[in-house]
Amino acid sequence: MSSSHNADTVSVCSEASTLLDGSVISTVPDRHGFLGGFQYSPEPRQGPPPETVLRRERKWLKMLSQWNFYMEKNYRKIRERCRKGIPMSVRPRAWLYLCGGKLLMDKQADKYEECLQAIGDTKCIDDIKKDLHRQFPLHEMFSSEDKPGQQELFNVLKAYTIHFPDIGYCQAQAPVAAFLLMHMPAIEAFWCLVSISNKYLEDYYSPTMDVVQRDGLILQGLLKKVCPPVYRHLKKVNAEPMFYCTEWFLCAFTRTLPWDTLLRIWDIFLCEGVKVLFKTSLVILIGCLGTAKSRKQCPGLCETLARIRNPPEDILSEENLIYNVNRLDLTERDFQEQHQKQTKKMKLERAHRDGATLR
Numbered sequence: 001m002s003s004s005h006n007a008d009t010v011s012v013c014s015e016a017s018t019l020l021d022g023s024v025i026s027t028v029p030d031r032h033g034f035l036g037g038f039q040y041s042p043e044p045r046q047g048p049p050p051e052t053v054l055r056r057e058r059k060w061l062k063m064l065s066q067w068n069f070y071m072e073k074n075y076r077k078i079r080e081r082c083r084k085g086i087p088m089s090v091r092p093r094a095w096l097y098l099c100g101g102k103l104l105m106d107k108q109a110d111k112y113e114e115c116l117q118a119i120g121d122t123k124c125i126d127d128i129k130k131d132l133h134r135q136f137p138l139h140e141m142f143s144s145e146d147k148p149g150q151q152e153l154f155n156v157l158k159a160y161t162i163h164f165p166d167i168g169y170c171q172a173q174a175p176v177a178a179f180l181l182m183h184m185p186a187i188e189a190f191w192c193l194v195s196i197s198n199k200y201l202e203d204y205y206s207p208t209m210d211v212v213q214r215d216g217l218i219l220q221g222l223l224k225k226v227c228p229p230v231y232r233h234l235k236k237v238n239a240e241p242m243f244y245c246t247e248w249f250l251c252a253f254t255r256t257l258p259w260d261t262l263l264r265i266w267d268i269f270l271c272e273g274v275k276v277l278f279k280t281s282l283v284i285l286i287g288c289l290g291t292a293k294s295r296k297q298c299p300g301l302c303e304t305l306a307r308i309r310n311p312p313e314d315i316l317s318e319e320n321l322i323y324n325v326n327r328l329d330l331t332e333r334d335f336q337e338q339h340q341k342q343t344k345k346m347k348l349e350r351a352h353r354d355g356a357t358l359r
Helices: 003-015 050-065 067-073 075-084 091-098 101-107 111-117 122-134 148-163 173-181 186-200 210-226 228-236 246-250 259-272 275-289 292-296 301-309 318-327 332-358
Strands: 017-020 023-026
Touching (some): 050 075, 050 091, 091 186, 091 259, 101 186, 111 148, 111 186, 122 148, 122 173, 148 173, 148 186, 173 186, 210 228, 210 246, 228 292, 259 275, 259 318, 275 292, 275 318
Antiparallel strands (some): 017 023
16 A cells, blocks of 8 residues: 555544544444444454355345244254354344244234333333433444434333333343344334343343342353363452443343444344353453463452453454354253252342341
């Protein structure tokens, strides 16, 4: 490349960005709509060649047109194709089908509109309004109040609280709903949120956080199986699972992963369920602390948490994370055993506490 071309490129980049709080904020969104922040990806993605993408698109369109058949008779094929990555052009539709949102939407066609017309709980409405500007403020859809994203996000979250008044609003649902709105119309995002909240992340959004605590302990048990040195290190520095995995689980990694990696993880998550969140968590923990050198660099709790919360870039790269998630040696039985063990443990602890209170 000639030096004059380089100079031109630099001047264009300079004109297209400004500094905000020490971060470069671009006036030209990236291919996902981001103007800055750690999820901004200025470089073009090194994805599969166009002919591969086209072939995959055709396969997905055929599969979506015979969805029930594949789900009942050839789920393995769906799983295999999700692991390879869903082509961008069919991803919104595939996600709607994968998570069961399409079934719910077809059963209650007018429900979303009915929820929008309802008045809603005042406290829920106020809490939702306070959170709107915090969701992906560096994305073009949500960067200001007059952008369509914030109003649609309000509608989706409000509709959820109307549909499930006993659950109401939980802050962690907002990034999930916003993420869905980046890919599909509001009505589809609403039904995907309903399905994900009630099926994939069941009871995560209850005020007690009991289920998230249990899943943190399950994660710890699985880590002990797949990488004992990291498990021992976290125990030694007293790094409780809730210190690092709460946001991972509650927000399904929407606030943690680089965008291209996140899309691929969601392709698998919506196909295979919550165990994908566990596998992703394990890969991050092992990536951050899997070597003796990395553990030596994190002698205490603060250093350990800082590393887990800001993993080296290569660990979170699409190629590395997806490869390691898919090859992680864990069976359904491993998950079931840990689930039973930690559920039993928590019940005993609760009974002990209740007994102590009565005394």
